[in-house]
Amino acid sequence: MGNAWDELLAQSEPVTNTKGTVATTAVIHSLSSETLHQFTTLCFPEGTSSLLDTKLVNFATIGWTNDLEQHCSLDVYTLIKSGPDALNLLKPFLQERSSKIHWLILLDWSSNDQQLWLGELFSTFSSIKQLNDDNEFSVWCLNSDKIFSLQRNTTVWQSAHIDFVLQSLRSFCYFNDSSLFYIDEHRNEEEDEKALGLKYQEILKHAVEGRDMEDYIEMVKRSRISIPKGCDSIGLIKTIDERFEPTEVEDVQFLTRYTNFVPTTDGMKDGREIYNFYDLNEAQSLTSFQVNIQEELGKMFMKHRKNSKISETRR
Secondary structure, eight states, rough: HHHHHHHHHTTSSSOOOTTEEEEEEHHHEESOOOHHHHHHHHHTTTHHHHHOSSSSSSEEEEOOOOOOOOOOEEEEEEEOOOOOTGGGGHHHHTTTTSSSSEEEEEEEGOOOOOOOHHHHHHHHHHHHHOOOSEEEEEEEEEEEHHHHHHHHOSSSSSSSHHHHHHHHHHHHHTTTTEEEEEHHHHHHHTTTTTHHHHHHHHHHHHHHHOOOOOOOOOOSTTTTEEEEETTHHHHHHTTTTOOOOOGEEEEEEEHHHHHHHHHHOOOOEEEEEOOOOOOOOOOOGGSSSSSOOHHHHHHHHHHHHHHHHHHHHHH
């Protein structure tokens, strides 16, 4: 399949950006289409989420004008992880890119799969680095307000578990030059819903534009963590619990400790906790995924080629 797609992509003219346009490329990597939809609805300009929805792969170009009066053009690829080799679906498209690629890795506190997160991050980052050399990373944890209901409504989740997950994520991001953002849509009485949404849009825009994010740093509010790349340190991570050693996250044995300590639960039913212990070795292969892969890639290629032609007419 790779050779065929290489030939198809070779037919497309290279994208040439219009003068004065800030252009970049982003890939949104999600474990579910629901999480992807929620993220794009909240963090992307209004009306663009439907362009990025997918059950497997998709492509769209999203534009906006920032506060510096610059027009920004973002080529966005969306990918639902359907198996360990899912990233290979993007290889024919991304190998044509000469600029830095921004990878937005989505996790979801409402999915009750926190036990898998660290292993998933190690695996995904490793695969990405094999796929492309010039990358920017950010990890986005949606529905982070759920950490409070986990503590209230279950007996297995305690404050120590929430802190341990956070310190593990911060340590991983610190050693992998990645930003970390928690997304909490639950607003306080004094907060405006629209303003909260615009805040997350601005965080995303600043991140993909590579702009200074000092104004968006948040390390105290547990459900609204916002730590841009380069703003964290081992000392700051240890302020949560000084017994935690961030350097140990790089040790292979730490993954076992992480999965053993982090609890899992499918929630509450009739006042009782429903548990689901995930098998880290279970992963769907692309051949068993309930989506016509060739058809989805065909649609994506046509969008990709159409975008190239539009860019060519603007030269």
